[in-house]
Amino acid sequence: AQSVAQPEDQVNVAEGNPLTVKCTYSVSGNPYLFWYVQYPNRGLQFLLKYITGDNLVKGSYGFEAEFNKSQTSFHLKKPSALVSDSALYFCAVRVTGFQKLVFGTGTRLLVSP
């Protein structure tokens, strides 16, 4: 069965420093992978996705993610964190043969001034 794992409940980083939010996946076949962000009292917002092609995917708000097939990972990255990036981040994978996504448990990112 398709699944994603986000091993960190929370990531703390200082403003201006690079950030990484980790995600590993388990799928049969080629993975469709997604990152979403949730700000307080809001719905999830799409950040970026990997379908095929370049392993480095660029998305909204300066975020990018690197697809690594050998490590079955899809880590979210940003070169310089902002306090406004503080939010809950979800990794997701499409279930093969279905239109639905399976979401990870989420990682809370806290960027300190």
Add this chain to the structure above:
Amino acid sequence: DAGVIQSPRHEVTEMGQEVTLRCKPISGHNSLFWYRQTMMRGLELLIYFNNNVPIDDSGMPEDRFSAKMPNASFSTLKIQPSEPRDSAVYFCASRPSGRASADTQYFGPGTRLTVL
């Protein structure tokens, strides 16, 4: 586009009462998803529709929960009777048709349900 619209944004009710949550997907989207989010269980898919037809309702927790999509622009999630453990934030999401979308879902702002 206004995005996915959900109503009400907040609902407080007493145990045993019927609760109806509403969703208007983005125009032109042909798939609709209902999720529930709690601290304990995270984000759970309850049911999803494709072209107004329920495709997978395996996430619906009990018979107390039901969902309908009478047309392409409206869906409801009903809980009858409600229980305190149903307290959660309920999200609706929609997805456009076509391969280019590659399953990107667009979420509404959610309905925060509190059952006393």
